[in-house]
Amino acid sequence: xxxxxxxxxxxxxxxxxxxxxxxxxxxxxxxxxxxxxxxxxxxxxxxxxxxxxxxxxxxxxxxxxxxxxxxxxxxxxxxxxxxxxxxxxxxxxxxxxxxxxxxxxxxxxxxxxxxxxxxxxxxxxxxxxxxxxxxxxxxxxxxxxxxxxxxxxxxxxxxxxxxxxxxxxxxxxxxxxxxxxxxxxxxxxxxx
Amino acid sequence: xxxxxxxxxxxxxxxxxxxxxxxxxxxxxxxxxxxxxxxxxxxxxxxxxxxxxxxxxxxxxxxxxxxxxxxxxxxxxxxxxxxxxxxxxxxxxxxxxxxxxxxxxxxxxxxxxxxxxxxxxxxxxxxxxxxxxxxxxxxxxxxxxxxxxxxxxxxxxxxxxxxxxxxxxxxxxxxxxxxxxxxxxxxxxxxx
Amino acid sequence: xxxxxxxxxxxxxxxxxxxxxxxxxxxxxxxxxxxxxxxxxxxxxxxxxxxxxxxxxxxxxxxxxxxxxxxxxxxxxxxxxxxxxxxxxxxxxxxxxxxxxxxxxxxxxxxxxxxxxxxxxxxxxxxxxxxxxxxxxxxxxxxxxxxxxxxxxxxxxxxxxxxxxxxxxxxxxxxxxxxxxxxxxxxxxxxx
Amino acid sequence: xxxxxxxxxxxxxxxxxxxxxxxxxxxxxxxxxxxxxxxxxxxxxxxxxxxxxxxxxxxxxxxxxxxxxxxxxxxxxxxxxxxxxxxxxxxxxxxxxxxxxxxxxxxxxxxxxxxxxxxxxxxxxxxxxxxxxxxxxxxxxxxxxxxxxxxxxxxxxxxxxxxxxxxxxxxxxxxxxxxxxxxxxxxxxxxx
DNA sequence: CATGAATGAGCGTTCATTCAT
DNA sequence: AATGAATGAACGCTCATTCAT
Numbered sequence: 001x002x003x004x005x006x007x008x009x010x011x012x013x014x015x016x017x018x019x020x021x022x023x024x025x026x027x028x029x030x031x032x033x034x035x036x037x038x039x040x041x042x043x044x045x046x047x048x049x050x051x052x053x054x055x056x057x058x059x060x061x062x063x064x065x066x067x068x069x070x071x072x073x074x075x076x077x078x079x080x081x082x083x084x085x086x087x088x089x090x091x092x093x094x095x096x097x098x099x100x101x102x103x104x105x106x107x108x109x110x111x112x113x114x115x116x117x118x119x120x121x122x123x124x125x126x127x128x129x130x131x132x133x134x135x136x137x138x139x140x141x142x143x144x145x146x147x148x149x150x151x152x153x154x155x156x157x158x159x160x161x162x163x164x165x166x167x168x169x170x171x172x173x174x175x176x177x178x179x180x181x182x183x184x185x186x187x188x189x190x191x192x
Numbered sequence: 193x194x195x196x197x198x199x200x201x202x203x204x205x206x207x208x209x210x211x212x213x214x215x216x217x218x219x220x221x222x223x224x225x226x227x228x229x230x231x232x233x234x235x236x237x238x239x240x241x242x243x244x245x246x247x248x249x250x251x252x253x254x255x256x257x258x259x260x261x262x263x264x265x266x267x268x269x270x271x272x273x274x275x276x277x278x279x280x281x282x283x284x285x286x287x288x289x290x291x292x293x294x295x296x297x298x299x300x301x302x303x304x305x306x307x308x309x310x311x312x313x314x315x316x317x318x319x320x321x322x323x324x325x326x327x328x329x330x331x332x333x334x335x336x337x338x339x340x341x342x343x344x345x346x347x348x349x350x351x352x353x354x355x356x357x358x359x360x361x362x363x364x365x366x367x368x369x370x371x372x373x374x375x376x377x378x379x380x381x382x383x384x
Numbered sequence: 385x386x387x388x389x390x391x392x393x394x395x396x397x398x399x400x401x402x403x404x405x406x407x408x409x410x411x412x413x414x415x416x417x418x419x420x421x422x423x424x425x426x427x428x429x430x431x432x433x434x435x436x437x438x439x440x441x442x443x444x445x446x447x448x449x450x451x452x453x454x455x456x457x458x459x460x461x462x463x464x465x466x467x468x469x470x471x472x473x474x475x476x477x478x479x480x481x482x483x484x485x486x487x488x489x490x491x492x493x494x495x496x497x498x499x500x501x502x503x504x505x506x507x508x509x510x511x512x513x514x515x516x517x518x519x520x521x522x523x524x525x526x527x528x529x530x531x532x533x534x535x536x537x538x539x540x541x542x543x544x545x546x547x548x549x550x551x552x553x554x555x556x557x558x559x560x561x562x563x564x565x566x567x568x569x570x571x572x573x574x575x576x
Numbered sequence: 577x578x579x580x581x582x583x584x585x586x587x588x589x590x591x592x593x594x595x596x597x598x599x600x601x602x603x604x605x606x607x608x609x610x611x612x613x614x615x616x617x618x619x620x621x622x623x624x625x626x627x628x629x630x631x632x633x634x635x636x637x638x639x640x641x642x643x644x645x646x647x648x649x650x651x652x653x654x655x656x657x658x659x660x661x662x663x664x665x666x667x668x669x670x671x672x673x674x675x676x677x678x679x680x681x682x683x684x685x686x687x688x689x690x691x692x693x694x695x696x697x698x699x700x701x702x703x704x705x706x707x708x709x710x711x712x713x714x715x716x717x718x719x720x721x722x723x724x725x726x727x728x729x730x731x732x733x734x735x736x737x738x739x740x741x742x743x744x745x746x747x748x749x750x751x752x753x754x755x756x757x758x759x760x761x762x763x764x765x766x767x768x
Numbered sequence: 769c770a771t772g773a774a775t776g777a778g779c780g781t782t783c784a785t786t787c788a789t
Numbered sequence: 790a791a792t793g794a795a796t797g798a799a800c801g802c803t804c805a806t807t808c809a810t
Contacts (some may be wrong), residue, residue, distance in 0.1 A: 179342030187211030563726030
């Protein structure tokens with residue numbers, strides 16, 4: 001495999017487990033089996049390498065999410081699909097999930113970050129998607145009359161933390177996804 | 193105020209906003225208005241200072257939780273009280289909440305950490321408390337028949353992430369606590 | 385002697401002989417008999433150390449020049465005094481002369497440099513001083529009718545290059561100052 | 577044009593503007609539109625490339641100087657011719673003039689440098705040439721009785737610094753050459 | 769209690785150079 | 790003739806920690 005791929009591989013692993021500041025360029029290079037300057041041959045620097053990995057991960061994740069936003073027999077089915085998309089991504093890219101949902105480095109708080117844009121894009125996509133679901137479901141009599149923005153936030157929170165848990169620790173309690181879907185269903189769907 | 197308190201104050205603020213690795217001993221000392229070696233006079237080092245702050249915070253938090261574990265008219269009331277205890281702690285110690293629930297420094301993953309013990313103690317306390325609640329509630333007919341360990345994990349997850357959100361960003365969406373309690377109530381309580 | 389002074393001493397020596405880019409912080413520290421981080425304890429960095437030395441040198445030099453700008457029996461006496469001021473400075477601070485007049489690092493070309501301001505200040509002072517001398521001398525019949533701005537530039541050039549030569553190589557040809565003064569006198573003064 | 581010429585062109589430009597240490601092999605290669613290893617195909621290394629450029633420049637310069645050393649009606653005419661040779665070279669090869677007369681890299685101080693030999697050869701040629709001029713002129717009554725070696729050094733100094741000034745900054749003050757020639761003439765020639 | 773001064777170890781980064789192709 | 794990939798060595802700088810006072 002190419003050196004660049006090795007570097008990405010090594011960096012993803014280390015960033016996910018030790019964080020950005022906690023991983024050194026020397027460690028990354030050594031883990032990749034090359035010397036430090038190779039990082040600077042393939043990337044502009046440590047930060048660029050980090051951004052590259054995150055951007056790639058976000059792209060793949062957004063592609064997965066796109067498949068969620070389609071018609072379904074009920075509104076709750078759509079929410080269920082969202083759970084599945086997250087679980088799918090965790091399964092395929094556990095390390096990247098840690099990076100996206102996990103302990104985001106304090107740096108990402110700065111608005112000028114490229115990565116920050118992806119975070120915001122994800123948040124607003126989720127918000128719009130779930131808001132539409134809930135409103136339609138309530139109007140159509142499928143859902144109970146729940147406060148929309150707060151419930152949206154709750155569902156996002158549950159999905160993301162669940163995915164993060166799974167990415168970091170693995171499936172410690174089996175059947176979490178089904179339980180979470182059930183938990184939400186009981187809380188939302190009328191005839192249940 | 194004493195120097196030690198100034199140091200704790202400054203360190204708590206910096207650790208909460210910049211993270212452990214992102215805060216330097218020089219910054220901490222300067223913010224506290226003293227010189228660096230004072231850190232080593234009062235504590236064994238940067239790490240010890242961090243541990244001290246976290247341990248103190250945990251103690252206060254555990255004291256708050258103890259008040260939750262008393263009799264209540266219904267099992268769900270107990271869960272509601274747990275929500276309130278978390279919100280109370282966030283209100284009183286927002287910085288410490290960030291430290292306890294927020295992006296925990298990767299170092300804390302090491303099992304030998306003193307802090308890790310507190311995390312585990314909190315987890316197991318919550319698990320035991322909620323497990324008892326749920327089982328009693330189900331047996332007594334108050335709750336629907338939900339899968340206990342998974343639901344326990346879900347409630348913990350919701351409470352903690354909610355508290356963390358509030359500590360980090362403030363009450364961005366008003367009425368989140370009530371919405372969360374309602375969300376859980378609908379999902380759990382039979383006659384609702 | 386204090387560490388800061390040792391660092392200044394070592395840095396002045398190295399900067400003068402090897403240039404800014406050619407001197408490393410490690411060399412400077414070792415020559416001063418301390419470790420590298422001491423540079424960063426006493427100065428903001430390598431660049432700041434350089435600026436400090438140059439600024440100090442310029443101050444001393446300007447003080448010397450101030451003594452030149454006084455009344456004298458003839459205009460040429462003033463020019464002679466300027467030669468002497470330069471030679472005095474070379475004798476007292478040979479290394480600093482090398483820095484001020486010698487191979488200025490390419491960086492100093494940037495207008496935003498603090499040092500650049502000193503260079504410009506020196507240039508304009510010399511220009512004004514000599515322009516006044518020459519004009520007065522010509523008007524008063526002491527000097528021949530020479531083209532003023534060009535002759536000013538020539539005298540500056542001679543003085544500075546001579547001083548630089550002396551700072552870098554020492555007095556290789558004896559009696560250079562007297563010869564230079566004579567050279568200019570023959571060229572400028574009428575009754576000679 | 578061949579790759580080697582492109583490299584020389586690019587390197588001359590960069591060395592002249594940024595200095596030897598300030599120019600990197602990557603920059604040189606990129607400016608030349610080739611890759612770094614080409615430098616090592618055509619030259620022994622960065623240093624060799626520098627030496628090559630300087631040596632070439634010196635050769636051309638020496639050729640120009642040879643034309644100066646011929647008979648002329650007066651000794652001062654010869655000196656005037658020397659001024660013209662320098663100005664001719666500046667006009668034809670401004671970048672190389674910067675390299676030869678400009679802030680010579682500190683490395684060139686080492687005696688073992690190939691370039692150093694050229695510098696010395698130039699110096700001694702100038703010294704011999706001007707010494708002969710002055711002695712003849714004094715003996716023949718054309719020149720005033722000036723101290724020879726010092727005056728030689730002064731004339732060299734004036735010519736070289738003037739040429740350097742022109743190469744680095746352009747003709748900032750017009751008529752400098754004429755003024756310089758006039759300055760020397762008044763100082764040297766008796767019937768003037 | 770408190771500090772100014774000092775340091776070992778390490779970090780991200782750059783650079784001239786080399787090598788396999 | 791030319792290049793992509795790779796590296797050893799060094800550089801400017803930071804940081805947690807220590808020590809003499």
